[in-house]
Amino acid sequence: MTGEFAIDGVFVPRVLIEFALAFGVSLLLRRMLRWFRLYRFVWHAGLFDTAVFVVLAWTIAKVGAGIAS
Amino acid sequence: MSPRSNNLTFALANTSAVLGALFIAFALNLERPYWAMFTVFIIARPISGAVRSKGVYRLLGTTGGAAMALFLVPLLVQTPVLLCLTISGWVGFCLYVSLLDRTPRSYIFMLAGYTAAIVAFSVVDRPDAVFATAVARLEEIWLGIVCAAVAHSIFFPNNAATSINKRIERAIEESANWIADTLKQPPARTDARTYQRLARELTDLHLLYTHVAFETSDVPRARRIMQVLQERLSVLPVHLTSVQKALEAQRTRATLCPEVSRRIDTASDLARRIGSTRWASARSLERLSYQIDDIGKELTGPRTLLEQAITSRLVSLLKALAESRILSAALKDPVPQLPIDLQLEVSLSTRRPLHVDHGIALLSACAATASCLVACALWIHLSWPEGGVAAQFAAIGCSLPATLDRPSKVVRAGVLGIVLALPFGALYVFAVFPRIDGFASLAFALLPALFLLSLMQASEKFGGVALVLAVAFSGALALQPTYQADFASFVNANTAEVIGLLIADAMLIAFRTIGPRWNAVRISRQGWRAVSDLASNASPDAESWSLPMFDRLGLVLSRLRDGDRDFAMAAHIDPLRDLRVGFNLATLKRAEIHLSPTNQATLRSVSANVAAIYRRHDDRDVHALSASLDAAIGALTTEPPSAGRRTGLAALTLLQLELAPATPQNLSEETGA
Numbered sequence: 111m112t113g114e115f116a117i118d119g120v121f122v123p124r125v126l127i128e129f130a131l132a133f134g135v136s137l138l139l140r141r142m143l144r145w146f147r148l149y150r151f152v153w154h155a156g157l158f159d160t161a162v163f164v165v166l167a168w169t170i171a172k173v174g175a176g177i178a179s
Numbered sequence: 180m181s182p183r184s185n186n187l188t189f190a191l192a193n194t195s196a197v198l199g200a201l202f203i204a205f206a207l208n209l210e211r212p213y214w215a216m217f218t219v220f221i222i223a224r225p226i227s228g229a230v231r232s233k234g235v236y237r238l239l240g241t242t243g244g245a246a247m248a249l250f251l252v253p254l255l256v257q258t259p260v261l262l263c264l265t266i267s268g269w270v271g272f273c274l275y276v277s278l279l280d281r282t283p284r285s286y287i288f289m290l291a292g293y294t295a296a297i298v299a300f301s302v303v304d305r306p307d308a309v310f311a312t313a314v315a316r317l318e319e320i321w322l323g324i325v326c327a328a329v330a331h332s333i334f335f336p337n338n339a340a341t342s343i344n345k346r347i348e349r350a351i352e353e354s355a356n357w358i359a360d361t362l363k364q365p366p367a368r369t370d371a372r373t374y375q376r377l378a379r380e381l382t383d384l385h386l387l388y389t390h391v392a393f394e395t396s397d398v399p400r401a402r403r404i405m406q407v408l409q410e411r412l413s414v415l416p417v418h419l420t421s422v423q424k425a426l427e428a429q430r431t432r433a434t435l436c437p438e439v440s441r442r443i444d445t446a447s448d449l450a451r452r453i454g455s456t457r458w459a460s461a462r463s464l465e466r467l468s469y470q471i472d473d474i475g476k477e478l479t480g481p482r483t484l485l486e487q488a489i490t491s492r493l494v495s496l497l498k499a500l501a502e503s504r505i506l507s508a509a510l511k512d513p514v515p516q517l518p519i520d521l522q523l524e525v526s527l528s529t530r531r532p533l534h535v536d537h538g539i540a541l542l543s544a545c546a547a548t549a550s551c552l553v554a555c556a557l558w559i560h561l562s563w564p565e566g567g568v569a570a571q572f573a574a575i576g577c578s579l580p581a582t583l584d585r586p587s588k589v590v591r592a593g594v595l596g597i598v599l600a601l602p603f604g605a606l607y608v609f610a611v612f613p614r615i616d617g618f619a620s621l622a623f624a625l626l627p628a629l630f631l632l633s634l635m636q637a638s639e640k641f642g643g644v645a646l647v648l649a650v651a652f653s654g655a656l657a658l659q660p661t662y663q664a665d666f667a668s669f670v671n672a673n674t675a676e677v678i679g680l681l682i683a684d685a686m687l688i689a690f691r692t693i694g695p696r697w698n699a700v701r702i703s704r705q706g707w708r709a710v711s712d713l714a715s716n717a718s719p720d721a722e723s724w725s726l727p728m729f730d731r732l733g734l735v736l737s738r739l740r741d742g743d744r745d746f747a748m749a750a751h752i753d754p755l756r757d758l759r760v761g762f763n764l765a766t767l768k769r770a771e772i773h774l775s776p777t778n779q780a781t782l783r784s785v786s787a788n789v790a791a792i793y794r795r796h797d798d799r800d801v802h803a804l805s806a807s808l809d810a811a812i813g814a815l816t817t818e819p820p821s822a823g824r825r826t827g828l829a830a831l832t833l834l835q836l837e838l839a840p841a842t843p844q845n846l847s848e849e850t851g852a
Contacts, residue, residue: 140396143396144396144397144399144400149396149397150397152397154333155395155396155397155398156227156332156333156336156395157332157333158396159332159395159396160329160332160333
């Protein structure tokens, strides 16, 4: 689970990369949901977005770990 | 939610964000957890979108500044003088660039400037630590931003759109009632304050709307609709004062014909009705639009040009008001289709700039560079160990309040804040902290102070004070993973902060003391240049022209007191007149295409003369203009009746009223329509 990527001699924690990826994906996803006007069905958008981000980050971490092993 | 419970939830969210940031910082053993702590306070706002946008800007700015320090320090650390010069120059340059942008985005550049100073000046005696310090600063600020953004988006967020919509509704309603009242009365002195309020409100809305892009995802993004709406609201006073002026002129020459006064009464009623339609349903506005067109019907029988101009401006006024209702409804829910012409305008609308002031930006940049250099000179020549802190605070003190008219007042408030927060900080550092043995007890000890500061920050009245106190308090605590209380360094660091701010204060007084009257003249001058550009430019974009002009109107009026009226008259300061002239010029250009080529040439000479007047206020130009206006009005009356002829004549008549009022013979000339 824990590990570091070396980018040009700088060690970047793996969690950071995973979070950055998850954030990018969540931005896209939110834009799509807004485009289809699905936020009408969401009670609390801030909470929903945070939850989506957590789920995405967890998925990416799992998938990443699966590929690495 | 009531304002009180709003404030409580804000304070709750903010306190938990601060404690969360501190907890994570201690758990990860970060170098200076207090940086994360005051970042939370700095970006905390009662509106969730504003927290997130400020967070993003702060992140970008800090990254840029830290990168700059990382680049400069290893290069120049052997030559302290050169390093101080470069960093001070960078602070000034960034401040200059940031002041050219009046939206919240300007924070990026300002922060890039003084973050470089903070990082560079804190590592000059151990340059090998520059990377670690830059990374530490970035990490803590990231942490603070993420905690604040999450807490303020999850705990009962207030989104920007709600308050924007509320304010727009109020602005439209007030404008409508005020139009309804004013149409029936002669112009009053107090009107100027109403225009100022509206101008200020529009500028605020423009700035506030930038946060919507960062709002939680359920808020519709409709920047273009907002732009068109702003344009509609900003022309209301323009048309209204045109009508007022023309009415006044007409009344001094002859009695108003009963048909025109009947139409004015109808217009006043319609305005009140538009104001009271809460949810503008398409059908009710459609019915209204027929009635509006009725007002503009060509007056039958021999009527003066002025009366025709009055009716045509009444129509523009009511149309703008009705359309602002439609647009404000569309802002809440952009999906239902707008009327086709509005839809076209919305999809073609481009970003509008606000008024930009290069002079003030340059002076502020000079003040920042100079105060940074003075602090550095003291630091080097006195071999003062804490001089770096003074230089950092000199840079911060000049940067943060630079957008204000009297920035030194804020700097003095900052000094006061540090002095006031000092005893509390000392109480915590020397009496409470020695007894603390873990995060839980620290959190309990800090809780009352944090909650109180957050609660103060939520209120409009104490917001600024609370921010200063909170940042000063966090700085005084200087929470670090291991407890190190050293009374000497505590006092030294805080003294250096105060000295840095005092240097900033002195430099701001030296560079930025500008009388409000003179400032009004400067801003007006820029408005005149904009008018003459509009007049001489072949294809004007009047839509994007009106927002900066209207912004200037607010800026100028807010700087003139009631006693300055005579001064303003003498200096030709009348931003509302400039707006009217510009608007009539744009109308002329649009009418031009419907006319014959010779008449087009006459209209162009009118525009050229207006441009000349606005370049240099000279009486000879006024004579030339009134001659060309007479010629143009004469030429247009011979044209066959058409829409272009009517709007062109109205615009010419109103231009004559504004700029060459000495020739009344033409105005009473009758048009046999």
